[in-house]
Amino acid sequence: xxxxxxxxxxxxxxxxxxxxxxxxxxxxxxxxxxxxxxxxxxxxxxxxxxxxxxxxxxxxxxxxxxxxxxxxxxx
Amino acid sequence: xxxxxxxxxxxxxxxxxxxxxxxxxxxxxxxxxxxxxxxxxxxxxxxxxxxxxxxxxxxxxxxxxxxxxxxxxxxxxxxxxxxxxxxxxxxxxxxxxxxxxxxxxxxxxxxxxxxxxxxxxxxxxxxxxxxxxxxxxxxxxxxxxxxxxxxxxxxxxxxxxxxxxxxxxxxxxxxxxxxxxxxxxxxxxxxxxxxx
Numbered sequence: 583x584x585x586x587x588x589x590x591x592x593x594x595x596x597x598x599x600x601x602x603x604x605x606x607x608x609x610x611x612x613x614x615x616x617x618x619x620x621x622x623x624x625x626x627x628x629x630x631x632x633x634x635x636x637x638x639x640x641x642x643x644x645x646x647x648x649x650x651x652x653x654x655x656x657x
Numbered sequence: 658x659x660x661x662x663x664x665x666x667x668x669x670x671x672x673x674x675x676x677x678x679x680x681x682x683x684x685x686x687x688x689x690x691x692x693x694x695x696x697x698x699x700x701x702x703x704x705x706x707x708x709x710x711x712x713x714x715x716x717x718x719x720x721x722x723x724x725x726x727x728x729x730x731x732x733x734x735x736x737x738x739x740x741x742x743x744x745x746x747x748x749x750x751x752x753x754x755x756x757x758x759x760x761x762x763x764x765x766x767x768x769x770x771x772x773x774x775x776x777x778x779x780x781x782x783x784x785x786x787x788x789x790x791x792x793x794x795x796x797x798x799x800x801x802x803x804x805x806x807x808x809x810x811x812x813x814x815x816x817x818x819x820x821x822x823x824x825x826x827x828x829x830x831x832x833x834x835x836x837x838x839x840x841x842x843x844x845x846x847x848x849x850x851x852x853x
Contacts, residue, residue, distance in 0.1 A: 587761075588757075588760065588761025588762060589757065589761055589762050589763050589768075590756075590757040590761040590762075591761060593833070593837065594829075594833055597829070597832055597833040597836050597837075598829055598833075600808075600832070600836070601807060601814050601829065601832060602813075602814060618763055618768045618769055621769040621770075621771065621772075622769040622840070624772075624776065625769055625772065625776070625840045626836050626840070628772070628776045628777055628780045629789075629808070629836060629839050629840060629843075630808045631777065631780060632780040632781075632785060632786065632789055633789060633793075633804070633805075633808050633809055634808065634809055634811075635781065635786065636681075636685040636786055636789065636790065636809070637678070637681045637682045637684075637685040638681075639681075639783050639786045640681050640684065640685065640786070640790070641681075641684075642676070642677030642680060642681065643672075643676045643677055643680045643694065643697075647676075647680070647694050648672050648673075648676055650694070650698070651672045651676060651694075651697065651698055651701060652669070652672050654698050654701070654702055655668050655669070655671065655672070655701055655702065655705060656669075
């Protein structure tokens with residue numbers, strides 16, 4: 583049995599890495615060997631960056647909702 | 658840097674000045690328009706009561722977002738308490754198993770595909786944001802809540818687990834599922850050649 587993680591194990595480790603866990607040397611060796619795992623790591627990073635930008639776009643409040651809010655603040 | 662404000666402005670102007678930004682902030686985390694509106698209202702009413710304590714050490718918008726953020730956390734905690742926190746038995750494990758061969762290697766078309774030269778640049782577009790919103794909506798609520806707290810709010814892993822009322826190991830599984838499903842959803846719906 584290989585001492586290196588497989589792609590499935592790597593996917594879990596790469597997710598944990600996003601949450602602050604350091605990769606061990608086996609994972610680094612696997613990343614070096616596996617283009618697809620490097621791609622998965624980059625895609626997790628894109629997701630994190632993109633999701634943090636979501637509030638910068640999208641719909642605003644409807645006029646009716648704004649009116650409700652103004653009334654709530656008045657009342 | 659803008660000069661610090663000394664006191665909160667007239668609340669009558671808050672909805673016009675900050676309403677849209679507060680709503681987008683809440684909606685991006687809650688993904689339910691009505692609930693997001695209610696949270697903005699709760700935050701503004703709470704701010705009205707706390708106006709005298711605003712010391713102008715941050716901008717008024719930052720202060721209001723801080724209050725809204727607390728309301729969102731309360732909402733997520735409540736939702737997490739009311740939901741069933743199960744990690745298996747609902748086809749979740751089977752779905753994950755389908756992405757990999759028995760030997761742990763990616764199964765053909767489920768392997769992460771090439772997202773093109775500059776995925777970070779493409780990810781800044783409004784189209785990508787719309788696709789990501791759709792993919793977030795497709796996540797199960799527990800998985801979406803975990804991802805929102807961790808990646809959008811940047812809440813530390815232990816605090817995130819505490820807020821959601823799950824053990825840290827359980828949270829890691831939820832986050833893994835969120836990332837894998839979002840990655841796959843975007844790949845099939847946004848980065849696929851026929852979708853471009």
